[in-house]
Amino acid sequence: MEFDDAFANAAYIADGARYPDKWAAQAAQFRASARHEPDIPYGAGARLRFDLFHPVRPARGVVVFVHGGYWRMFDKSYWSHLAAGPLALGWAVAIPSYDLCPQATITQIGDQIASAVSVVAQRVSGPIRLTGHSAGAQLVARIGAIGPNAAWKSRLTGVFPISPVADLTPLCRTTMNADLGLDAQEAHAQSPLNMPAPACKVEIWVGADERPVFIEQSQYLAKYWGCGLILEHGKHHFNIIEGLSDPIGALTRAVCYEEIHVAPIG
Structure with a gap:
C-alpha cells in the first residue's frame, strides 16, 4: 500500500533491521552501571512501569522519554542509554513502558503516559521536560497540549x-x-x-534523511504551533535519538536548555 511505504523506516535505512538489537544491547550495558530504580508502577497493568534514572547530585528536574514503535512495539528496556545525556547534566530521567495496540487504543495509551508523568512528578521535584520519538512524540505532544489538567502541568517547561x-x-x-x-x-x-x-517551550526535531512524511508532518506541526523546528542533517529516523545519549549533543542540550559550554555534572 502507498501509505505503508510512506511510513516505512527500516527498509530505507542501511542495516535498519539491526537497530532494535543494537538498542537493546546498549540499554542493557548502560543499566548495568547506572543509578536507577527499575519497574516503578504507575498503574495496575504489567506494562505500566517506568525506570527512573538518577544523577549523581540532587536532580535539577526530570526528563521523561517516551519510546516509539508505532504504538505496537518495544518497551522501556530498549532505551535506557538515552538517559546518559540528561543524567550527565544533572537531570533525572524516567522511561516508561505502556500497553501496546491492539490490547489498548492510542487514546488509552495517551492516558497511560499522562498517568506515568503524574507518578514521576511525585518522585522528582523541579521542572518537567517531555520528549518522545515517533509514536512517543505523538504521546508527549498530546499530553502537553490537551491534558490532563493535573498539578504537574504547572511544572511542565518543555516539550520536545x-x-x-x-x-x-x-x-x-x-x-x-x-x-x-x-x-x-x-x-x-x-x-x-x-x-x-502546549503552554510551554516546544521544539520539534526531525532528521534530514527521514522519510518525507515525517519531515512534512514536523514542518506542518511547527508552523501550526508556531514553535521551533530543527532539521538535523545526517540523521534518519533511527539515529536521530542518539543525541540524547551524548552529554554535549545538540539534542541533549536542547532538552536540558544547555549551551555548548556547560560542563557535564559528574
Whole structure:
C-alpha cells in the first residue's frame, strides 16, 4: 500500500533491521552501571512501569522519554542509554513502558503516559521536560497540549517531539491499522496537528534523511504551533535519538536548555 511505504523506516535505512538489537544491547550495558530504580508502577497493568534514572547530585528536574514503535512495539528496556545525556547534566530521567495496540487504543495509551508523568512528578521535584520519538512524540505532544489538567502541568517547561507522527489520519489507510484500530474520529482527535500548542517551550526535531512524511508532518506541526523546528542533517529516523545519549549533543542540550559550554555534572 502507498501509505505503508510512506511510513516505512527500516527498509530505507542501511542495516535498519539491526537497530532494535543494537538498542537493546546498549540499554542493557548502560543499566548495568547506572543509578536507577527499575519497574516503578504507575498503574495496575504489567506494562505500566517506568525506570527512573538518577544523577549523581540532587536532580535539577526530570526528563521523561517516551519510546516509539508505532504504538505496537518495544518497551522501556530498549532505551535506557538515552538517559546518559540528561543524567550527565544533572537531570533525572524516567522511561516508561505502556500497553501496546491492539490490547489498548492510542487514546488509552495517551492516558497511560499522562498517568506515568503524574507518578514521576511525585518522585522528582523541579521542572518537567517531555520528549518522545515517533509514536512517543505523538504521546508527549498530546499530553502537553490537551491534558490532563493535573498539578504537574504547572511544572511542565518543555516539550520536545522527535520525528513526530503529527497527523494520524493517513495511518487509517495502512495495514498496521489492523492493530491500531483507528477510525477517522479517533485519528483526528489524537493528532497533534488538531491540538492547541502546549503552554510551554516546544521544539520539534526531525532528521534530514527521514522519510518525507515525517519531515512534512514536523514542518506542518511547527508552523501550526508556531514553535521551533530543527532539521538535523545526517540523521534518519533511527539515529536521530542518539543525541540524547551524548552529554554535549545538540539534542541533549536542547532538552536540558544547555549551551555548548556547560560542563557535564559528574
